[in-house]
Amino acid sequence: MSEKSLCKGCVESVIVSEEVIEELILEAEEQPSLIVSEEVYKERLQICEECPSLQYGSTCAHSGCIVRYRAKFKNKSCPFAGKPKWEKVS
Numbered sequence: 001m002s003e004k005s006l007c008k009g010c011v012e013s014v015i016v017s018e019e020v021i022e023e024l025i026l027e028a029e030e031q032p033s034l035i036v037s038e039e040v041y042k043e044r045l046q047i048c049e050e051c052p053s054l055q056y057g058s059t060c061a062h063s064g065c066i067v068r069y070r071a072k073f074k075n076k077s078c079p080f081a082g083k084p085k086w087e088k089v090s
């Protein structure tokens with residue numbers, strides 16, 4: 001299954017329900033080789049939770065991504081222009 005690019009344009013609303021977010025996370029966890037460790041995931045989310053760019057408690061204002069989904073993936077980084085707040089994992 002391929003990774004989805006979740007953004008404002010591909011969900012019904014920018015305010016996404018907890019149920020939908022949990023489904024996305026479960027889907028991500030079906031691809032263990034692509035996702036970060038639980039420790040890295042928690043570190044990334046802690047940074048997002050303290051970031052003023054987090055909208056509605058779920059969505060990054062820079063990418064439109066649901067951070068709890070995006071932060072799962074090794075090949076994703078924070079999209080903050082010029083100075084990502086968390087980086088890709090190799």
Ligand code: SF4
Binds near residue numbers: 053054086
């Ligand atoms: S992904 Fe980066 S810019 Fe977006 S909310 Fe998280 S820390 Fe902030």
